Amino acid sequence: MKPRLVRTILLVVVFLVMVAVPRWLPRWPWPRPAEPRPSSVRPLTAGEKEQFERGRLQFATICAACHQPNGQGLLGLAPSLVNSRWVQDDPRILARIVLNGKAQENLIMPPWKMMLNDGAIAEVLTFVRRSWGNEGDPVTAALVAEARRDTAAREQPLSDYDLETLVLTLPPRSN
Ligand code: HEC
Numbered sequence: 001m002k003p004r005l006v007r008t009i010l011l012v013v014v015f016l017v018m019v020a021v022p023r024w025l026p027r028w029p030w031p032r033p034a035e036p037r038p039s040s041v042r043p044l045t046a047g048e049k050e051q052f053e054r055g056r057l058q059f060a061t062i063c064a065a066c067h068q069p070n071g072q073g074l075l076g077l078a079p080s081l082v083n084s085r086w087v088q089d090d091p092r093i094l095a096r097i098v099l100n101g102k103a104q105e106n107l108i109m110p111p112w113k114m115m116l117n118d119g120a121i122a123e124v125l126t127f128v129r130r131s132w133g134n135e136g137d138p139v140t141a142a143l144v145a146e147a148r149r150d151t152a153a154r155e156q157p158l159s160d161y162d163l164e165t166l167v168l169t170l171p172p173r174s175n
Contacts, residue, residue, distance in 0.1 A: 041130075088135065090173070092146070099113040
């Protein structure tokens, strides 16, 4: 073989070992530590942050007694609000829960509609939906007002059955 050809082949081999192989290797599907998922949560606006901070206070004063300051609840007293389906999903249902209360066999949450106005409920829910790893969007006073109107005649706390029915019957969200 001509020395030039040998040199060319050597260069190609060196290139492969130093550049191509290290670039290609990481794509090999052997176990590698999972990369952190890029967060798709939209940051709060300045106004929403103020709402969130007022909600933090409301939560500490009213809700933390049962749901605990870390949101994780206490067995036999109140369920966790961390990763709760009702907290993170449709805010129209969440607002109804807080307005009217919720009950199952031995656990009852009282209704808050007599104590808290729409703005205060929107604040506390904005806080709960964005705390402890929850990733829900903020809640507006208008949304709470609508939920209040829709359940104005209601005197009983919601049951799990009521909530499942709402999931199936509420029209798609317009906002
Ligand atoms: C007196 C104790 C108590 C207080 C105070 C209280 N809760 Fe509750 N909460 C409960 C109980 C008990 C349940 C569960 C009821 C059930 O499952 O039927 C509950 C359920 C909930 C749920 C539904 C969670 C799920 O996954 O089922 C939400 C949301 C919630 N509470 C929010 C709040 C907010 C916001 C406040 C403050 C405004 C608050 N709670 C104050 C006792 C309380």
